[in-house]
Amino acid sequence: MISSVQSEESNLAKKRIRHIVCLKFKQEASQEQIMEIEQKFPALQQTIPGILSIEWGTNNSPEDLNKDFTHCFIVTFENDEARTTYLPHPNHQAFVDILKPLLDDVFVIDYNL
Numbered sequence: 269m270i271s272s273v274q275s276e277e278s279n280l281a282k283k284r285i286r287h288i289v290c291l292k293f294k295q296e297a298s299q300e301q302i303m304e305i306e307q308k309f310p311a312l313q314q315t316i317p318g319i320l321s322i323e324w325g326t327n328n329s330p331e332d333l334n335k336d337f338t339h340c341f342i343v344t345f346e347n348d349e350a351r352t353t354y355l356p357h358p359n360h361q362a363f364v365d366i367l368k369p370l371l372d373d374v375f376v377i378d379y380n381l
Contacts, residue, residue: 284320284381285351287343292373294335301370302339308363309341315359318350326369337375345381351378 293302306324313319322345324341329333345351354360 275373282347285345285348285378286306286381287345287351287354287378288376290337290345290375291339291341291367291371293338293370294372305367305370308366309334312343312354312359312363315356316357318353320346338375364372 275290291305310324312320321344322341324339327338327340344353345354
């Protein structure tokens with residue numbers, strides 16, 4: 269007999285996941301370096317299985333509450349297994365190696381759809 273907790277955990281593992289990544293670049297990051305990130309992050313969808321979509325944009329909110337975060341990337345994964353594959357994936361880690369020296373700060377939050 270499966271408990272309701274086990275059943276809920278199983279259902280969550282099958283649900284799609286949104287992975288929100290907000291970036292604040294260092295002042296010394298060049299426009300060319302930022303443009304490289306803007307190109308390479310979405311390209312991960314082509315090389316890492318389980319990514320359904322990657323969309324992104326730059327902040328244009330008139331509220332001035334972004335705390336100097338300028339870029340937001342939204343990755344949609346098929347399920348928890350896809351996210352688990354993505355995080356240590358060599359292509360993701362190679363991207364992080366390019367990104368990390370350019371960052372002043374990063375904010376990440378995930379949720380199930």
